[in-house]
Amino acid sequence: MQTRQLGTSDMQITPIGFGAWAIGGPGYAFGWGPQDDNDSIAAIHRALDLGINWIDTAAGYGLGHSEQVVARALKSRGAASRPYVFTKGSLVWDERGEIHHSLKAASLRREVEQSLKRLETERIDLYQIHWPAFPPGNPYAPDIEEGWTALVEMQREGKLRQIGVSNFTVGQLERISRIAKPASLQPPYSLVARDVEKEILPYCLSRQIGVIVYSPMQSGLLTGAMTRERIAALPPDDWRRNNREFREPNLTRNLELVERLRAIGTRHGKSPAEVAIAWTLRQPAVTGAIVGARRPKQVDGFIGAAEWRLGEEEGSGLTA
DSSP: OOOOOOOSSEEEEOOOEEEEEGGOOSTTTBBBBBHHHHHHHHHHHHHHTTTEEEEEEOOOTTTTTHHHHHHHHHTTTTGGOEEEEEEEEEEEEEEOOOEEEEEHHHHHHHHHHHHHHHOOOSEEEEEEEEEEESSOOSSSSTHHHHHHHHHHHHTTTTTEEEEEEOOOOOHHHHHHHTTTOSEEEEOOOOOSSGGGTTTHHHHHHTTEEEEEBBOTTTTTTSSSSHHHHHHHHHHHBBBBGGGGGGSHHHHHHHHHHHHHHHHHHHHHHHHHHHHHHHHHHHHTTTOOOEEEEEHHHHHHHHGGGGGOOOOOOHHHHHHH
């Protein structure tokens, strides 16, 4: 599978990375309902066998469980076939499992040490600030300089190969770039969520900051497998039940978009999911897309987007 340089870093990544949010399992505020760890491990193995060379996880996914599952999946693979492992910090939880946010240097140092243990590694390939502030909405994010400085120091110490951020605005990127330029930004991006096109993507392209987008299939909504009946049957602890894109009036519009994706995919022998992912990858600023899977069959349903390119006319037509 082809690879692309992540920003100006020393890493060459495949256009698709394995997203490990959903495999964090249930039992916390942002869970996806029940998940079998053996299915998760099989899905990771399938992705790596098909050529994907990076996994994106976070401490907050399953309150550490996703990182542990990733470590279990990689134990059986030799060092030569080990993928890059990316993770994120800033979301911390208490003994009741309630999530809080901290970018204080001491807190981030604890998080990095805990992630290193859960991932069973001596160095994390890409460590990212998960959120500049949380809950989202505070544009000032007063502690980002302190948190970013802590990551720069840990990179110098050898704990972190590269450092990046997620969910940052252009203004926040400017602030931390005065300390050190991030290797990458991880923003949400899909046919449904296009806010980053106006400022963030052009900014990153002009400054050679790698972009790895998350939720290119809008958390499963654009896969072609999601129906009204399936959405209605989502487990009570699946966070998507309360997401506005899965509810009216947005749901009807989004399911109509899926049919347009299906029509394009049918002409090329591709799934709606592959068309949705390929649409994000056509952006010159986008280095790669994070695509989640809970079972091996789901990997088979999107892997074709890594090599296939959506035509300019068809891609533009989807947003017309």
